[in-house]
Amino acid sequence: MELSATGTTRRDRQRAATVVEIKAAARKLLVEGGASALGLRAVARELGLSAPALYRYFASHEDLISAVIADLYDELTATLVALRDGDPDADLGEKLFLVAGGLRDWARAHPAEFGLLFGAPVPNPLAEGHDLTPSHQAAMRFGAVFKDLVAQVWHQQPFPAPADEQLGPELVEQLRQKSEYFDGMPAGAVYLALNYWTRLYGLICMEVFGQLHWALEDAGAYFQAQIFEIGEALGLDCPLPE
Amino acid sequence: MELSATGTTRRDRQRAATVVEIKAAARKLLVEGGASALGLRAVARELGLSAPALYRYFASHEDLISAVIADLYDELTATLVALRDGDPDADLGEKLFLVAGGLRDWARAHPAEFGLLFGAPVPNPLAEGHDLTPSHQAAMRFGAVFKDLVAQVWHQQPFPAPADEQLGPELVEQLRQKSEYFDGMPAGAVYLALNYWTRLYGLICMEVFGQLHWALEDAGAYFQAQIFEIGEALGLDCPLPE
DNA sequence: CGCTTTGGTGAACACCGTTAACAGTTAACG
DNA sequence: CGTTAACTGTTAACGGTGTTCACCAAAGCG
Numbered sequence: 001m002e003l004s005a006t007g008t009t010r011r012d013r014q015r016a017a018t019v020v021e022i023k024a025a026a027r028k029l030l031v032e033g034g035a036s037a038l039g040l041r042a043v044a045r046e047l048g049l050s051a052p053a054l055y056r057y058f059a060s061h062e063d064l065i066s067a068v069i070a071d072l073y074d075e076l077t078a079t080l081v082a083l084r085d086g087d088p089d090a091d092l093g094e095k096l097f098l099v100a101g102g103l104r105d106w107a108r109a110h111p112a113e114f115g116l117l118f119g120a121p122v123p124n125p126l127a128e129g130h131d132l133t134p135s136h137q138a139a140m141r142f143g144a145v146f147k148d149l150v151a152q153v154w155h156q157q158p159f160p161a162p163a164d165e166q167l168g169p170e171l172v173e174q175l176r177q178k179s180e181y182f183d184g185m186p187a188g189a190v191y192l193a194l195n196y197w198t199r200l201y202g203l204i205c206m207e208v209f210g211q212l213h214w215a216l217e218d219a220g221a222y223f224q225a226q227i228f229e230i231g232e233a234l235g236l237d238c239p240l241p242e
Numbered sequence: 243m244e245l246s247a248t249g250t251t252r253r254d255r256q257r258a259a260t261v262v263e264i265k266a267a268a269r270k271l272l273v274e275g276g277a278s279a280l281g282l283r284a285v286a287r288e289l290g291l292s293a294p295a296l297y298r299y300f301a302s303h304e305d306l307i308s309a310v311i312a313d314l315y316d317e318l319t320a321t322l323v324a325l326r327d328g329d330p331d332a333d334l335g336e337k338l339f340l341v342a343g344g345l346r347d348w349a350r351a352h353p354a355e356f357g358l359l360f361g362a363p364v365p366n367p368l369a370e371g372h373d374l375t376p377s378h379q380a381a382m383r384f385g386a387v388f389k390d391l392v393a394q395v396w397h398q399q400p401f402p403a404p405a406d407e408q409l410g411p412e413l414v415e416q417l418r419q420k421s422e423y424f425d426g427m428p429a430g431a432v433y434l435a436l437n438y439w440t441r442l443y444g445l446i447c448m449e450v451f452g453q454l455h456w457a458l459e460d461a462g463a464y465f466q467a468q469i470f471e472i473g474e475a476l477g478l479d480c481p482l483p484e
Numbered sequence: 485c486g487c488t489t490t491g492g493t494g495a496a497c498a499c500c501g502t503t504a505a506c507a508g509t510t511a512a513c514g
Numbered sequence: 515c516g517t518t519a520a521c522t523g524t525t526a527a528c529g530g531t532g533t534t535c536a537c538c539a540a541a542g543c544g
């Protein structure tokens with residue numbers, strides 16, 4: 001088994017190229033026709049292949065979609081990281097606002113992709129090897145962008161967090177288990193970090209899924225106000241709108 | 243064309259009964275096998291009919307699902323109304339907590355149904371006759387349960403709402419358009435009502451869709467803390483946990 | 485009674501995900 | 515080098531889906 005300088009044979013490289021071709025075609029169909037257009041046969045048709053040929057690269061239709069999801073997570077993560085590191089003069093608070101707004105912008109620009117990532121229920125989150133799934137790991141890398149930023153904000157200038165007595169022992173117990181993951185933040189601070197994420201998620205989901213149209217035709221101003229409100233809870237100074 | 247005492251012919255009554263049967267079968271399949279089990283042929287098989295027979299009652303598979311969604315909204319609304327009116331001694335704040343918790347309980351007990359109602363993007367919310375859709379009207383009746391409660395809380399004891407200057411003119415303009423729907427509440431109060439709903443929605447969606455498992459294995463305590471926090475913003479006195 | 489409407493059927497179409505059997509190309513190995 | 519195995523693609527087929535069509539029996543109604 002002779003290996004080239006890159007450690008891969010020629011076939012391996014061609015195979016990898018085909019894999020990215022397949023995922024690109026799937027991505028194109030997803031953008032153009034929504035999640036329902038992501039058929040296995042449609043993907044094959046897109047690149048002039050027969051449907052069974054795709055089974056040489058993905059074990060099933062679900063596996064293909066899962067791979068696309070992982071790629072989308074990584075792409076979204078890269079977008080947010082670029083936003084976070086784009087302005088070297090921005091302080092942590094500004095970075096947090098940039099990233100939150102960037103997530104909303106991405107979701108609005110790619111509603112089908114966003115729905116694929118966050119809209120559908122996670123299949124079986126308590127299966128055995130679920131943590132090893134590529135899409136799950138990509139999701140964790142994505143979430144870490146927010147987690148890291150909030151943790152940095154905390155370690156730079158601890159924000160006033162609710163006391164353990166206000167949260168109740170049961171909740172404090174669960175939050176404390178995540179203290180290590182949150183770089184040693186106490187329960188109250190982890191609570192606020194979770195609060196940041198759940199509210200951000202809820203806002204964007206409602207807007208992208210059209211669940212807010214009855215109340216607001218343009219949710220942008222409401223989103224800004226909410227993000228500022230959440231930021232204040234993290235001790236960030238938020239400019240008043242206008 | 244002779245009409246019976248009820249204003250319907252015998253055929254009409256039998257037809258209506260069949261419609262109910264169809265939706266009941268669809269509901270059963272939904273509960274047992276999730277949203278993907280809601281096949282048109284599967285429903286027909288469930289009641290010993292041929293697939294084309296269903297087209298005498300629903301114009302398409304999508305129409306059938308839409309009818310099921312409307313029924314689910316009504317069922318959920320009835321559950322919440324029963325909770326709201328169940329305890330005659332409960333004040334408005336307690337009713338609000340009961341209804342919020344009832345929504346979470348229903349979502350956890352019927353995850354497939356909840357996903358059908360709130361998980362998938364609303365198809366085309368800006369189509370012409372979309373507001374006349376039965377499922378949309380049922381969704382509005384559902385939302386009105388929360389809207390009415392918050393409005394009653396406001397009119398009984400106005401809670402401290404953010405001033406217009408804090409929200410910005412653009413947002414205030416949009417909120418004021420909904421003032422009439424919210425029984426004359428000012429922009430700041432409508433903002434808090436929206437805040438209540440978006441946070442409640444986000445919390446339950448994340449929990450039911452398994453998007454919170456990485457942080458909390460049992461989101462109950464976190465939900466309670468959040469609901470109390472939101473209730474405080476509405477001037478309700480919330481008992482500390484434990 | 486005759487006629488129309490209604491509710492059902494089976495056949496068929498086009499699509500889907502998936503598997504099996506097969507053929508051509510390419511890499512690996514004695 | 516030749517042989518052999520692995521890889522990559524094909525077509526055919528199975529069972530499934532939503533949907534349409536032509537047809538038929540029964541119910542309702544003048």
